[in-house]
Amino acid sequence: MAVHKEDTSHCYVQFGRMALPNQYFAGRVGSRFIIALRDEHKILGVRCDKCKKVFVPPREYCERCMSRLDDNWVELSNEGVITNFTIVRYNDKHLPRKAPYVLALIKLDGADTPFAHIVEGIDPSKVTVGMRVKAVFAKETTNTILDIDHFEPL
């Protein structure tokens, strides 16, 4: 059967570029986390005593029981364990590294929730769940989560 192909020789395409400037208010809780990370190289979480969970990133209220958490800060270890990971194998402008690189979920010692970051210093094919890693802090601050430059195996 012949495949019909539309004649699109006179169909105009209009190109656009959405420019929507925006800002993001980190709030008191998010700000304290970033400031501690930037100025002291400390990773902070918050504990919900009722649910017995330590959350990182921190949040103002427990999403399950609605208890206030922002007066219950916990300093976490810079070390933790990979709970899951993937290998990013394509390149694009928005990505933080050239492919291939490892994006992992890391449960820091003392936390109950895993935390996403980059793992370097190891061949991606050698990364395993359960592998212990530690944070390597960035030389220059960006006031973002990339003040941790990456994690590397212990």
Next chain:
Amino acid sequence: MANKKKNRNVAIIGIGQTEYSSHKEHQNQAEMVNEAVRRALDDARITMDDVDCVMHGNMELFEMVYQPDLWHEIGTGAYGKEEIRITTGGTTGASLVCAADNLVASGMYDVILAVGLEKLQEGHTTGGITNMADPLWFRHLQTGALTGTTAQEMIEEFGEDRAKRAAMKYRIMMDKHACLNPRAHRRFGLEYDQMDDLMNTSPKLVGELRLIHMCSQSDGACVMVFASEEKAKKLCKHHPPVWIRDHITVHREETLPNLFGFKKPEMTQRYAARKLFERNGIKDPVEYFDVFEMYDPSAWWGLDWLREFLLLKGDEHIKMLEEGEFDLDGKLPVNPSGGVTATNPIGATAMLRPAEAALQIRGDAGEHQLERNVRHALASGFGGTFWTVLIMLEKDLNW
């Protein structure tokens, strides 16, 4: 269309609001949402365990967050629950109420918690709105939500001085109401003797639409809890449930000139009011309703739309305004909360209308509570290009 028959009655059993302001640097979006959620749960004296479904609504593009319903989950309390996102532009908050009404009435859920929010300071409102226009015909020409057409039409119909005075009186009346509402964003303390001054000095935006006429850009969230009649009667011990009698939504094509040609069609506000009142046997809305919380994006639009919503003719709406009939002690008080020119966190704005109307029925709106016994309330939402939502609330289950 036949009268809408509900499978079962639906009540508003909880309301929670943040305070509204131009900036909320101390909270991120989920934290702001959570503040309103906690207040609504407290107001309803329930916990998230009682909630079957969470609904979420804000504007596309405004905070530059994709899938905010997922991201805000740590604030909405939706973990492990069914969640539905609704985003219909300016009408979002009212669409949430309509959808919750339908979903509870249908029997799908007994208790729904609906969240409307916006942090306008984080994005670029007019940049976002402009993207609704057709890329080929209108996007290069759009002025966002700011239009001067209504002012021009009213000046032509009622004369320059009367029209300008009426719009400014409406604006000052709204500010007076807002000054009684501690949650309202803009509370200037305007006086009626400033009218002439403001008519000449407030910066012009488009045509005779001036900065003072226009709604604010606010940050804030509103949360409402809805329940079936059976649940509402069981849960509402400390304040009465407020019943949603009926609602209607009316949409119109955004590219107005294509659709109109040279003849302006019936406004969606009048169409909505006509249909809704007809099927509920309301002959005289001014007589029937005790309060009207109207989505009034500007003083010109607010005043113009009163004629449509209340099915008035000629200059009846201007006369009512001039005679103080929309004041808090008038025949039909409009926006005791201060309305949208005072407070406009867009995804929450259209929810604030039924929320504030419900508080008036409950009798615990606070300093802006009307003194009369509010039994019948009307609330409207607005969005897109003259999209209208109209909601009827009742104190008693007796219609």
